[in-house]
Amino acid sequence: MTTGVDIVNVSRISKILLEKKDNFYKKVMTDREINYICSRNHNPRTIAGIFAAKEAISKTLGTGIGAIGWKDMEILHDDKGKPYVNFSDKGKKIIEELTLDVIEISITHEEEYAIAFAIGYGKQDEFIVVDPYIKKLLPKRKKDSHKGNYGRVGIIGGSKGMTGAPYLATQAALRSGSGLVYTLIPKSLEDIMAVKLTEAIIKPIEDEDKGFFTLKSIEDIKKEIENMDVLAIGPGFGVDIERCQLLREILNYFKGPIVLDADGINCIALDPSILDNREGITIMTPHPGELANFLKRTTKEIQGNRINYSKYVSEKYNVIMVLKGVNTIITGEGEIFLNPTGNPGMATAGSGDILTGIIASFIGQGLNSFKGTVLGVYCHGLAGDMAKLDKGEYGLIATDILENIPYSIKKIEE
Numbered sequence: 001m002t003t004g005v006d007i008v009n010v011s012r013i014s015k016i017l018l019e020k021k022d023n024f025y026k027k028v029m030t031d032r033e034i035n036y037i038c039s040r041n042h043n044p045r046t047i048a049g050i051f052a053a054k055e056a057i058s059k060t061l062g063t064g065i066g067a068i069g070w071k072d073m074e075i076l077h078d079d080k081g082k083p084y085v086n087f088s089d090k091g092k093k094i095i096e097e098l099t100l101d102v103i104e105i106s107i108t109h110e111e112e113y114a115i116a117f118a119i120g121y122g123k124q125d126e127f128i129v130v131d132p133y134i135k136k137l138l139p140k141r142k143k144d145s146h147k148g149n150y151g152r153v154g155i156i157g158g159s160k161g162m163t164g165a166p167y168l169a170t171q172a173a174l175r176s177g178s179g180l181v182y183t184l185i186p187k188s189l190e191d192i193m194a195v196k197l198t199e200a201i202i203k204p205i206e207d208e209d210k211g212f213f214t215l216k217s218i219e220d221i222k223k224e225i226e227n228m229d230v231l232a233i234g235p236g237f238g239v240d241i242e243r244c245q246l247l248r249e250i251l252n253y254f255k256g257p258i259v260l261d262a263d264g265i266n267c268i269a270l271d272p273s274i275l276d277n278r279e280g281i282t283i284m285t286p287h288p289g290e291l292a293n294f295l296k297r298t299t300k301e302i303q304g305n306r307i308n309y310s311k312y313v314s315e316k317y318n319v320i321m322v323l324k325g326v327n328t329i330i331t332g333e334g335e336i337f338l339n340p341t342g343n344p345g346m347a348t349a350g351s352g353d354i355l356t357g358i359i360a361s362f363i364g365q366g367l368n369s370f371k372g373t374v375l376g377v378y379c380h381g382l383a384g385d386m387a388k389l390d391k392g393e394y395g396l397i398a399t400d401i402l403e404n405i406p407y408s409i410k411k412i413e414e
């Protein structure tokens with residue numbers, strides 16, 4: 001979408017009309033515009049408005065007057081007097097190159113000045129049509145509510161050099177509507193996380209000064225997660241036998257829903273029996289590489305049979321499976337959902353960490369785990385699609401997805 005605005009001093013037009021009206025008309029106005037101006041008794045305010053509109057349009061196109069001529073933009077009026085612009089073939093070509101489909105204008109004037117505003121947009125701005133099924137999933141916010149009503153989400157992750165991952169998951173949970181987000185990180189990272197995170201509550205966990213969670217972290221973690229509604233574990237967590245044992249303890253202790261991502265999945269790959277005694281619902285969000293590692297298959301095998309591998313893991317380990325990638329697949333509770341949103345611009349570090357936070361957030365807000373996961377995956381892809389409209393696929397980074405979560409939710413809400 002592009003915009004342009006212009007203001008014209010009416011007395012300037014009056015002066016031109018006195019001195020060189022015919023030349024001015026010939027240079028700037030088309031025949032139909034001149035007819036309209038005649039019908040308005042050559043009112044300088046009308047002329048100033050048309051002039052301003054042409055300037056505003058040229059700004060919308062990013063060219064200014066020059067690349068597009070005055071007469072390439074013809075300002076006409078519909079039956080109700082609303083102004084619109086008719087482009088010459090040259091004007092149409094410029095618009096096509098800019099992938100704009102519609103240019104709208106609005107003109108106003110008073111004694112001294114005329115102002116015109118132009119807006120240009122492409123059809124792709126309007127391509128987003130949200131599935132009614134998805135719209136129904138969005139949790140309602142009650143007027144008489146407070147932060148305690150919108151879930152306590154615990155994000156467990158981070159290690160030295162991997163502070164971005166829990167940061168992104170945390171912000172994503174907040175941006176998706178969570179009332180309270182607690183970020184549990186190894187104590188050595190406390191200072192850096194305190195600088196990065198403003199709204200989240202940081203819970204530093206004993207790490208023996210190592211910069212990653214150890215088995216000694218468990219008591220602190222248990223204390224902190226006791227009152228949480230949902231946990232997300234894995235972004236930047238790190239993988240080794242000790243963290244695998246720590247994860248087992250957390251999974252057995254916490255009875256609510258847990259979203260397992262990244263190193264959370266990589267830890268389970270070391271010993272899938274960790275999942276055996278899980279009482280609460282588990283949501284796993286592997287990318288194909290992580291699922292391949294988990295199932296001891298190649299990514300090619302996984303990608304060649306995405307639905308079957310998803311169903312297999314979902315049934316065998318009693319988890320809701322989110323197999324990420326083009327058309328992310330969600331399997332669980334006997335259902336399968338193929339997500340339509342998302343684009344290759346999202347193939348950038350940290351995109352998945354954001355998804356983890358969004359899913360945890362919706363489940364924390366009280367949504368059933370499968371539905372919360374479906375809504376989260378859809379909303380994440382839509383945020384990526386909206387980020388693409390602005391940044392394109394190449395320059396898109398995870399932060400852009402994060403910043404588009406509110407707009408994506410607004411779009412779902414519309």
Ligand SMILES: NC(=O)C1=CN([C@@H]2O[C@H](COP(=O)(O)OP(=O)(O)OC[C@H]3O[C@@H](n4cnc5c(N)ncnc54)[C@H](O)[C@@H]3O)[C@@H](O)[C@H]2O)[C@@H](O)CC1
Nearest residue numbers: 162163164165235236237262263287288289290299349350
């Ligand atoms: N700023 C940060 O702190 C970030 C930390 N991250 C963390 O880094 C750790 C490692 O995660 P990574 O996913 O980067 O691990 P890797 O980069 O080790 O990925 C594992 C393997 O999967 C392959 N793979 C990745 N995506 C694939 C796909 N869509 N299809 C097929 N193969 C694919 C990779 O090529 C690699 O061979 C995790 O804890 C993660 O949370 C990442 O999320 C990136 C950002």
Ligand SMILES: Nc1ncnc2c1ncn2[C@@H]1O[C@H](COP(=O)(O)OP(=O)(O)O)[C@@H](O)[C@H]1O
Nearest residue numbers: 287324325342343344346347349350351352353
């Ligand atoms: N080509 C693509 N089309 C649609 N979505 C994509 C594409 N590439 C990546 N994504 C999405 O981006 C996210 C990447 O997650 P992940 O690989 O875990 O990233 P990271 O670990 O760096 O955070 C997933 O949600 C995935 O579905």
Ligand SMILES: [Mg+2]
Nearest residue numbers: 262287352353
């Ligand atoms: Mg990931």
